[in-house]
Amino acid sequence: MDIRTGELSNPHVIKLLQAHHNDMLKHSPIESIHALDVTKLTQPDITFYSLWIDNNLAGVGALKALNTTHGEIKSMRTSSNYLRQGIAAQLLKHIIKQAIPRGIKNLV
Numbered sequence: 001m002d003i004r005t006g007e008l009s010n011p012h013v014i015k016l017l018q019a020h021h022n023d024m025l026k027h028s029p030i031e032s033i034h035a036l037d038v039t040k041l042t043q044p045d046i047t048f049y050s051l052w053i054d055n056n057l058a059g060v061g062a063l064k065a066l067n068t069t070h071g072e073i074k075s076m077r078t079s080s081n082y083l084r085q086g087i088a089a090q091l092l093k094h095i096i097k098q099a100i101p102r103g104i105k106n107l108v
Contacts, residue, residue: 010057012057020075049098061095063098071107076088
């Protein structure tokens with residue numbers, strides 16, 4: 001397992017993020033969709049992570065700093081080939097681990 005920072009230009013990451021957004025559009029009212037597109041995920045207040053297993057994309061997630069002590073988890077998605085294998089849990093643990101030294105005390 002390899003968790004990488006960035007990778008937003010990787011076609012596999014782009015495809016997974018597009019699938020995430022399309023799925024949100026299918027299952028949620030438009031006013032409830034807060035998924036970010038690739039360009040918004042490159043903003044300086046967002047750190048994007050991708051989890052790879054044997055160079056295959058298993059999932060993605062991001063940490064957005066809302067202020068100096070509050071953060072938001074964004075764009076969590078597991079690739080369909082890796083569902084129910086703990087990928088989201090691994091990404092969540094990583095995001096929390098990265099948030100702590102930044103002084104983020106609350107994550108939503």
